[in-house]
Amino acid sequence: MFVHSLLVSPFLGQYLILQPGHAAGVQIPENRYEELRTAVAEDQPAPPWLDQATEAAWNTRLLASTIGRAVLVRERSRFGFGRASWEINLGCDADCGFCYLGEKRFEGLGWADKTRMLDMLAEAGVLWFQITGGEALIDPQFAAAYEYAYGLGLMIQVSTNGSQLHKKPIQELFTRLRPYRLTVSLYGATSGTYEAVTRNRGMYERVTCGLDKCRDAGLPVRINIIVAAENAHETDAMVRLVDERWGFPYQVFSNMSPTIHGEAAPLAQQAEKYLTPRRVFTGCNAGHTFFHVNPHGIASICKIGRDPSVNLMVEGVDALARLGGIAESLQLRTGGCSGCTKADTCRTCRPMAKLHQEAGDDRSLYCQHGGYGS
Known part of the structure; x- marks a missing residue:
């Protein structure tokens, strides 16, 4: 290559x-x-x-x-896209109760279709590209797909739970073909808490070892500190761990969302005293300059607004032209939000609000007004 x-x-x-x-x-x-x-x-x-x-x-x-x-x-594209994300699979070696994906089946495209899909992304003009999962690094074709995307001229970010970062082949891959960012989720500051959250024995030791290796290799890591009911007592300890052991930049996340199927289970995992208000939603570029692709090559405007969608493997790259219209239709304030007189100061995009409503969620968790039009 x-x-x-x-x-x-x-x-x-x-x-x-x-x-x-x-x-x-x-x-x-x-x-x-x-x-x-x-x-x-x-x-x-x-x-x-x-x-x-x-x-x-x-x-x-x-x-x-x-x-x-x-x-x-890179050649010019006849499409107007600049960014995309891709779930290479939904399988994961952790079993966190707050995962927004719900049931995580390890399945996806074969190799020929993976490369065909990546070619379409490059043709669409995608430059900044996120590979995620599930847990992306446990896909047996991750390294090959990463290298293929790199060769197409995609600037790659990888989102991971960090469980595989200690392995020599992964370290060698990222050192040879450096991502512009590795985003690693952190779930605890002790082994016991980590195992309680991820339900995977020894994961804390694997993750911290991998992050040590990333630090030593000078890889561009950013940490997402995930705060939930089971690990909230270690929030300050997680921040200290990142600051003192690795010195990586970090963000703290505490607000969970329903699953992509509108199931409420992740919401019960929230640590209520750590919840933070969302910023006012002023629109986004989903479906216009950005899109998301699931493990089967089905493209949607983003990870939240997954329906309607277009099937790239059946329709080809030209199907992406329909995403802009889909994005506009999904942002219409219909259903549970119809008649709201305070939409201009809403902090939740319409697809996310729809998931909360399908989950039967407490409106105060996603609507700062507490009631429509009040």
Whole structure:
């Protein structure tokens, strides 16, 4: 596989130079994108301004004599997408009671269809790409899919519970083909609490060992500290663990949602005193510049608004053009929210509110007004 030192790509009407494994990029005008596109096609030497730009951004210079040996240029897309997420499977080696996926079956596309789907994402213009699960790293084809997506010029984030990060092949993969972010969920500060939450013996030791290895390798890790009823007493200890042992950036999450099927089980796992108010929902780009793909190649506007959807494996990449209309229809305030006079200050998107309503949830947990129009 051609491993590029730099990636040049259109992105939502802009043009970016990126270094794989780093979230920051350099914006360039269209004429310089065209200059690089021509230089790569003809395998010319890199223009002097490119070395100046990369040295300023990342303190690196191209070592190849010709640009075609170091730079991958992405072509423009006829679609308007820039980001996507993909559940490579829903299987998981943890069994957390608050999981929003509900029943997690280990199943998904075969290898030929995985690569076909990834090709469609690249054709759609996707640049920033999240691989998630379930637990993505336990998929036997994860490494191959990750490498394939990397070769297409996708900037990859991996979301994981961290249970596999201690393994040598995973560390070697992420060191050789660096993701721009590894997002790791943390469920406790002691072995006993970790096992109570994940129902997996020895998981705390595997996760902390893996995070030690990520720190030593300088990988770009961000921690999601998940606070639930079973581990809330260790919230401060989890924060100290991240700060003092690894020094990774982190966020604390305490608000659970119903499952994607509208089941209420995760809500019972919330630690009520740790719940935080959501920010006012002002809209999002789901279905317009972003979309989500499930393990079977079915695309939806996001991880929450999964129905209606389009089947990429049956309809092909052109089906993505329908997601914008689906997004608009899902945001209409119908059903339980019809007649609300305070929609302008609502903190919950309509697809999420629908799941809460299907779960029979206490309205105060997702509606700050406590009642419609009151």
